[in-house]
């Protein structure tokens with residue numbers, strides 16, 4: 001997070017830009033002219049550290065009396081002054097006003113999401129394997145018909161009409177069996193997959209109860225490298 005600090009044009013109050021929003025502090029003319037419109041920025045790091053950065057070479061930013069380009073500061077104890085007239089930056093007041101006492105991002109464990117991902121992934125894999133197996137077994141149907149046809153060409157066997165009829169019959173029955181099975185699963189499978197997906201999207205979410213945003217179809221192995229929730233910026237760790 002960044003706070004751009006400078007002098008308000010016209011009124012001469014302290015002008016703070018945070019997340020594209022303008023905030024003003026102090027009374028009119030309280031900020032001297034030696035403070036420029038965009039004088040410096042205060043960067044709040046993910047680890048909760050504060051860094052003050054002088055924005056232009058012609059600006060002067062002091063930390064504890066020393067002119068700096070960029071310096072890590074402790075808002076409560078360090079003294080930051082801007083411009084030749086050394087306007088004292090009321091950092092703690094600014095932080096309180098601008099951030100509105102916003103709580104620092106919380107830390108949540110995502111360890112339980114491993115089970116959610118594994119279950120989803122394994123179930124999907126099982127279904128795929130099952131479908132492949134069914135397809136393999138189905139090819140047997142054709143073999144019976146082919147065998148029946150082949151029998152017609154083999155001398156000696158070609159007379160056994162009963163055998164050929166039997167092979168055709170078995171092939172025919174298997175074809176019906178697989179047709180019924182496929183017909184049933186054609187409506188069941190999409191419904192099952194839909195339910196599986198819904199469950200996954202409901203459970204594979206940010207552990208922050210105020211957020212609960214779906215983490216996406218990201219394998220857990222990749223998710224655990226993600227240090228923050230993209231939505232609420234909560235810190236995500238494997239172990240709390």
Ligand SMILES: [Zn+2]
Pocket residue numbers: 206207208211212213229230231232233234
């Ligand atoms: Zn979140």
